[in-house]
Amino acid sequence: MDLLTANDRPGAYPESWYAATAEPLPPFPPLRGETRADVVVVGGGYTGLSAALHLAEAGLDVVLLEAQRVGFGASGRNGGQLGSGQRQDQKALESMVGRAHARRLWDLGEDAKTLVRDLIARHGIDCYLKPGVAWAASSAGDVADLQRYAEHLDRVYGYTEIESLDAEAFRALCPSPDYRGGILDMGAGHLHPLRFALGLARAARDAGVRIHEGARVHHVGRGAPAMVQTDAGRVMADHVILAANGYLGGLDRQVAARVMPINNFIVATEPLGDRAAEVLTRDVAVADARFVVNYFRLSHDQRLLFGGGESYGYRFPKDIRALVSKPMLEVFPHLADVRLDYAWGGTLAITMKRMPYLARPAPNMLSASGYSGHGVGTAVHAGQLMAWAIQGQAEGFDALAGVPIPAFPGGAALRSPLLVLAMSWYALRDRLGL
Numbered sequence: 001m002d003l004l005t006a007n008d009r010p011g012a013y014p015e016s017w018y019a020a021t022a023e024p025l026p027p028f029p030p031l032r033g034e035t036r037a038d039v040v041v042v043g044g045g046y047t048g049l050s051a052a053l054h055l056a057e058a059g060l061d062v063v064l065l066e067a068q069r070v071g072f073g074a075s076g077r078n079g080g081q082l083g084s085g086q087r088q089d090q091k092a093l094e095s096m097v098g099r100a101h102a103r104r105l106w107d108l109g110e111d112a113k114t115l116v117r118d119l120i121a122r123h124g125i126d127c128y129l130k131p132g133v134a135w136a137a138s139s140a141g142d143v144a145d146l147q148r149y150a151e152h153l154d155r156v157y158g159y160t161e162i163e164s165l166d167a168e169a170f171r172a173l174c175p176s177p178d179y180r181g182g183i184l185d186m187g188a189g190h191l192h193p194l195r196f197a198l199g200l201a202r203a204a205r206d207a208g209v210r211i212h213e214g215a216r217v218h219h220v221g222r223g224a225p226a227m228v229q230t231d232a233g234r235v236m237a238d239h240v241i242l243a244a245n246g247y248l249g250g251l252d253r254q255v256a257a258r259v260m261p262i263n264n265f266i267v268a269t270e271p272l273g274d275r276a277a278e279v280l281t282r283d284v285a286v287a288d289a290r291f292v293v294n295y296f297r298l299s300h301d302q303r304l305l306f307g308g309g310e311s312y313g314y315r316f317p318k319d320i321r322a323l324v325s326k327p328m329l330e331v332f333p334h335l336a337d338v339r340l341d342y343a344w345g346g347t348l349a350i351t352m353k354r355m356p357y358l359a360r361p362a363p364n365m366l367s368a369s370g371y372s373g374h375g376v377g378t379a380v381h382a383g384q385l386m387a388w389a390i391q392g393q394a395e396g397f398d399a400l401a402g403v404p405i406p407a408f409p410g411g412a413a414l415r416s417p418l419l420v421l422a423m424s425w426y427a428l429r430d431r432l433g434l
Contacts, residue, residue, distance in 0.1 A: 050383025
């Protein structure tokens with residue numbers, strides 16, 4: 001199935017609250033004919049825009065090819081949470097790669113947050129960046145796990161930005177009957193993801209990146225130079241960056257075997273006004289400890305933006321509102337009378353280990369994808385790391401690429417059905433409180 005067109009109108013952003021409150025850039029022209037560049041970037045989301053921007057600022061000639069509009073995919077549709085560290089927690093990474101490598105990965109995660117903040121400040125990107133992400137738990141066991149993890153980050157990594165909250169303190173922050181405590185990370189943050197993506201695109205354009213929209217890549221020819229072919233043109237380049245994430249399709253089999261697209265969904269309520277305090281009493285974002293995560297925050301116009309309800313088929317459900325309202329009302333049953341003004345879906349990508357997959361599919365080709373729901377910081381940082389690697393500074397790229405990411409079992413034909421079975425089991429465990 002063609003994920004670029006299965007759920008969306010070609011050349012148009014989805015009808016989301018993000019699109020309704022962003023200032024789109026004038027369309028960039030499609031690619032026509034043949035051109036030459038130092039680097040060609042495939043994909044105009046956070047990864048590709050960051051890579052192109054950093055390469056152009058270093059003086060390289062860069063062409064960026066986007067099949068739809070810049071920020072069209074997960075970069076312009078996600079929950080907007082800028083999390084600390086990596087997608088996997090540090091204890092899991094210590095078991096996976098050892099304490100020293102895990103420490104390097106933690107530092108890279110912190111570098112990612114710093115990079116996002118610096119880019120927003122340096123380029124004057126108005127995307128409502130605010131500090132604070134809380135992790136909520138619905139069982140006493142999950143509360144204890146979160147708080148032990150906060151203690152571990154303090155003791156082993158010297159990270160002191162997290163406050164542990166008991167049931168009363170968490171209820172004072174988030175008046176939900178579902179949660180029994182958690183932690184609040186004031187070193188993390190949240191933002192308007194599409195406004196951030198458009199700000200990166202504007203900065204890349206101004207730095208000299210040649211951006212082409214409506215330029216779908218259907219073939220990447222390896223060689224020196226490499227050749228990247230679209231419907232109406234091609235780019236000959238010394239280096240290729242693959243930054244298409246869940247929309248990579250069959251452009252590279254090595255990456256596709258390890259990075260799987262899934263869908264996620266968000267609703268935006270009507271403006272809550274004084275009732276916003278029934279959701280959050282502070283302007284922070286929240287994610288919970290379920291395997292199938294619920295995540296939410298208040299918008300700058302006091303709407304609840306609530307995400308949940310993953311699906312593993314490739315088509316969006318017909319009634320996204322009904323899908324997402326079910327977990328939303330489990331968390332906030334007192335909002336049953338609130339209107340849902342917007343509902344949208346998006347395609348992200350996951351890996352078996354819930355860590356990004358960074359690789360060199362060819363000597364002059366780099367790829368980064370599979371952020372598994374942690375892409376606001378990690379994707380932007382991966383773009384910078386690939387730009388640095390092309391310039392001969394590959395230590396950060398190699399540290400992330402050194403995390404072993406196995407291929408999904410079953411190949412292209414069976415990986416989605418197998419994942420549906422696994423995720424259904426974990427969702428059942430959530431419902432049973434196991």
